[in-house]
Amino acid sequence: LRFGLRHAPAGSTGPSLDEVADLLGLTDLLKRRPTDLSGGEKQRVALGRALLSRPKMLLMDEPLAALDGPRKDNILPYLERLKSGAAGLPILYVSHALDEIARLADQLVILSKGKIAASGSIFDVLADPTIVPLVGVRQAGAVLQATVMEHGNDGISTLKTNAGIIELPGVAAPVGTLVRLHVLAQDVILSRTRPTGLSSVNILPVTVKSIRTGDGPGAAISLDAVGDQLLARVTARAVQDLDLSEGVSCFAVIKATSIAATSIGR
Numbered sequence: 001l002r003f004g005l006r007h008a009p010a011g012s013t014g015p016s017l018d019e020v021a022d023l024l025g026l027t028d029l030l031k032r033r034p035t036d037l038s039g040g041e042k043q044r045v046a047l048g049r050a051l052l053s054r055p056k057m058l059l060m061d062e063p064l065a066a067l068d069g070p071r072k073d074n075i076l077p078y079l080e081r082l083k084s085g086a087a088g089l090p091i092l093y094v095s096h097a098l099d100e101i102a103r104l105a106d107q108l109v110i111l112s113k114g115k116i117a118a119s120g121s122i123f124d125v126l127a128d129p130t131i132v133p134l135v136g137v138r139q140a141g142a143v144l145q146a147t148v149m150e151h152g153n154d155g156i157s158t159l160k161t162n163a164g165i166i167e168l169p170g171v172a173a174p175v176g177t178l179v180r181l182h183v184l185a186q187d188v189i190l191s192r193t194r195p196t197g198l199s200s201v202n203i204l205p206v207t208v209k210s211i212r213t214g215d216g217p218g219a220a221i222s223l224d225a226v227g228d229q230l231l232a233r234v235t236a237r238a239v240q241d242l243d244l245s246e247g248v249s250c251f252a253v254i255k256a257t258s259i260a261a262t263s264i265g266r
Contacts, residue, residue: 001026001045004052012054020048024078040071044078051082051089061094072100073262079104080266098139102126102182103265110134127229129212129220132185137218141184142231148177156256163204163225166254170261180265185220185233187258191251192242202254206230208244223252 001017008014021027024044029037037045043063050058063079064072083091083104095101101108101122108125110118118131125131127142146159148171157171159179173179194203206223213219219239223230230252244250 001030001048001052004049008052008054014054015051017052020051023051023081024048038071039067040074043067043071043075047078047082055089058089058091059094060091062096063093064095064097064100069262076100076103076262076265098126098135098141099182099263102141102143102263103180123229127222127231129210129222129231132212132220132231132233133214137233138186139184140220140231140233141182141187142229144181144183144225144228144230146179146181148173148175148179150175161204161225162227163206166202166204166256168202168256168259168264170259171264172261173264173266177266181259182263182265183230183254183259184263185231187255188223188230188232189253189255190221190232190234190238190242190244191253192248194251195253198253200253200255202256204230204252204254206250206252208246208248208250210246211239211244213239225252 001020005017015023021030024047026044026048029041034042064075067075080103093101093104105122108119108122109116110125110131112134117134118125118128123143132140144161146161146166148157149160150158151171152158155169156167159166159168159171171179204225206225209222209224211219211221213236217235217237219234219236221232221234221244223232232252242250
């Protein structure tokens, strides 16, 4: 960590070693030898070293690509703290992992064949049906904001969105926290009337904003959820059967277990 301090510009200001160690959860690791650190811990030390060099901006190019799932899940909360913490640095984050981007980014630029294919707010870009071919049908999905209202004794938490209440497992954020939910388009079911008798209680009123159909049997639908945005992927036949078109009101059903704990960020 002190290596970063040695390369800080003369007279520059920024967080102290203790502040960086606290931010990245390194305080209890300071007396360990580098060879005794795990891959995730080494990555956090590398971030701390970069911060202590007092940069004006951080460029992070695939920083979690070498980590397995559990280690990646362990370090993502620290990146969220880094984004909104005392360091206050702008970060240019390069990644092919849309789950990371959905949790961390404010502005998103999608590159395809060396050119900008889409850019704008993370909420607007990921809810745009035209980007589905760029990110892939399995990764496509919008980011929904919600406030944690209550944690139940059964492990189910209640969250409030602009469109209504939803219930999810695996929410670790304290009550009152504003969180991000990466809702995959393939996990959103649409109904023209409010469904009853379902195991899912996450039913939100939405309005169709736009529909994109391609050469195949699928269709991507952008939805307005009382100011928030969702993306749904259904078949082109379902679009016809439900008589969906721009401006039509319907209901979006989101299965609680489809939103993994790793898809919930701050």
